[in-house]
Amino acid sequence: MTHTVEFLRRLYPGDDQDRAGWGVRIDGTDLRALVAEATRAGWSQEWDGSKEPPDGREAYLMTQHAPLVMADDAHARRHFLGDPDPERREPETGAMALLGCICGTDECWPMMATVTLTQDLVTWSGFHQPYRPEWGILAMGPYVFPRPAYDRALADPVRFPGRGLLSVSGDHGTDDHTSEDAGGASGETS
Template sequence: MTVMQHIEFLTYPVVGPRSELLWGIRIDGRDLRMYAADATRPLWRRELEDDGPQERERFVLTQHGGLYASEITDPVRHFLGDPAPEFARPADPALPVLGCSCGIWGCWPLLTVIDATPETVTWSAFRQPFREQWGELPMGPYVFARTAYEESLTAPTRLAGDPLGHLYDQPVTE
């Protein structure tokens, strides 16, 4: 028997040069960016060994941002594994579910393969395309009941701000 996870799609405003909504995702009540941080923390340690531990941890926690709602013109299609051409890659079924915290999704995307059946939606094979040597990240697979998945996707929870916004506001101290 497959254990199903719960997914919650969110939208929240971002303030800055592009003041608009971002897509966010929680799996079993936890922000997807935290899963990505946990999966990449040991990999980053090797690359950021000269940084202090607090600076490194802040970087790991804030490496990803949501995807701009204006760029995901058909979220149902995108999050069911059939992205618009600008997100599709020839011969690569993976698509972005998170972007870079800088606001340009292609700068540092978190990619996954989304497989939808009539009963389930599965996210697997997470990876960072700019760190091929990392291989598949130790995340998932996450399996969701399709009905609940689509309900959350078509009626996302609207938040007043980034649920992890407090991480960006903290000063780094050694």
């Protein structure tokens, strides 16, 4: 079974002209929502008998990761075509980050996966959190995308106006620099 992929792009807060957050939707669902569900059991074991996250478990699950922060569009394309920066790849497994940390430093809390590219298909599999090896491979994927559709989605990402963060809720107005930039395009969610 093949899946559909959309890449989401929004200029990142700050003065860098080309720096952007790159998110992903698979079959219309934000990758962060898929990861939230897949990591629920691991987090639940850690939370049993310990302090709850400040905003509650569900809020934490949905906001544990952020879109990757890329220097420019060419950098993002190289990354998602299997040529990530060394700090976004595990040398021992070859897995690469598909999501980063909410702090803006992707390697701080990445979501890793093996990305396999052929002439016809792109496959994302073996999702795991490198800082929680006890969780093992997460129960998500593999996601198989037709290569031509993947390449088109990467070349023409869904672009959100203004500068800010791509949130799971679809409220793309967070951290905007001007009020006229607030909000994403009508009907667009990440």
